Amino acid sequence: MTEAERPSAIGQALLAISDQWNLLILQRAFLLRIRRFADWRDELGMSESVLASRLKELVAGELLRPAPYREQGRTRTEYRLTERAIELWPMLVEIWSWERRWVPDRQGLSELVHDVCGNRTDVELGCAGCGQAPVAAHDTEIVRGMATFAQVAVPRHHRRTLRGKAAADPLSYFPETFDLLGDRWSTVILVAAFLGTRRFADFRAELDVAPSVLSNRLRQFRQLGVLAVEEPGYQLTDKGLDFFGIFAYVVDWAQRWYTGPPDTDLRVIHRACGQPFRPCSRCRSCGQELSRTEVHFAVPEGRFPSPRTRITVSAPA
Template sequence: MAGETARAGAVGQALLAIGDQWTLLILQRAFHLRVRRFADWRDALGVSESVLSARLKELQAGGLLAPSPYRTDGRTRTEYLLTEKSLDLWPLLIALWSWERAWVPRRAALPALLHHGCGAPTDADLGCAACGAAPVTARDVATERGAATFAQVAVPRLHRRTVRPPAQDDPLSYFPETFEILGDRWATVLLAASLLGVRRFADYERELGVAPSVLAGRLRRFTDLGVLALDAADGRPRYRLTDKGLAFFGVFALLTDWAQRWYTGPPGTDLRLVHRACGRRLRPFLRCRGCGQALERTAVGFAPAGGAAPAGR
């Protein structure tokens, strides 16, 4: 291959833009609580001013937040508004909520998802916009890729991983397992490779071009999280996705879809998800599990779970 510089594919570029715990939390607050101002993010997230300032700069550079002046106390200050590009992330944030709610035990209950169309608390199923079928799961979709290796899907990380999640008792802030997957480049491509059918250590190693020690650590972490299960019954160890791992497919499909709308990678780095039943490229949409209508961004919201919500769910 002529190009020696492994420029990231569209999914890699998308992960570079949003695959960070603080970045996701900043966007989540902007979506769900309409946070627009520096001090409000700082106070809500307990994030240091230097970290917050750096993330807001990156979000602006990436076209995910737009600065807008406002007047207060006779002074002009800046607030940050979601853009068309970041507003387009709404189904991904809902899919993250849905996965955490279904699979991750938690101390503080997640807020409830409300569909204004039917007026009820609900959950969201992934569907295929081409044929209207829902739910569509990982088993209903063929994932293909071009000739490029996953090294081009992966990207260097901008930030050190944040080890301690913030505000564990805050239901909006605590998405621990999501951050382990989306906030780490190798974790994300490992999951992508698994969805493409990679099962063996040597195959992961070759596909990802990752050091064996790093790979072993991620595989161990994923088995600890219950996203992968190690099957070594016949002496030929294989990693397979569990139901919990397969359920992350919705997030992956929406991330891929968003990435391909907003980023362009080098030739051959494209991931292609095909809905087997209709044979067309999967354009995911979210459907209300209660009433069966397609969810629209302006017709969904979150309500505090309240004191009566059971703990651990």
């Protein structure tokens, strides 16, 4: 692979996280401090072969690091979040917040508690540079480099697999979230829409995607209420535009932790201050910027077979 063909930073990031199993493994590491193979297997209901392949992938992507531990006289391996993975925590909270606003069947969703003000709250997206909040997609301008979307929509290491028990799992993301973020083509189509791509032919030309795949994803996005057909083509709805917070965190994280070929970055500019947009999460109750160690999720009673009322967003040491 030549330098010009190497994936952009965002392409590398999507390869690492745009998979439902990878997202769930990382989420459980944050929320439940899971770090051992058997615990992920039992918590997520994964087959051992799928879990082994995803852990290998996450280690290769420097999101988990293996660490030896002793148990019953034997040396075993557990997996701990790296600093690269720990910095994904605002995106995971932003996903929860988007689901809270837009997924109708959200009964029993955990509630975010800000330990500083003591309130059960939601988050709003702010600009870490100038302090303005809230910030929406229309408050920003996206400037792209010379990257082709072939450098973003990089081939996956494995086939997409679907999770059967998600509906009964109170912590898992909703299917709508995985339809947008847990599939590389869906995520890249959404990125193209944020960049102003509107017509079917333009999506095809930008993405170099098979017509059948593109038709399927665009139809799916319309059914989800993320895209609507208006002249001159497909337009992001309010629900789709509100996914901007997740998009902003992915772009920011990707370009801090991955290096792509020259001139392949995306720049998100905050119009109010004229500076590159650095997203931050603020508490809707008190307005303070949220810290990973100062929030937790309160789980509704009866949502777990065993008592579990407080779930942290902290990473295991």
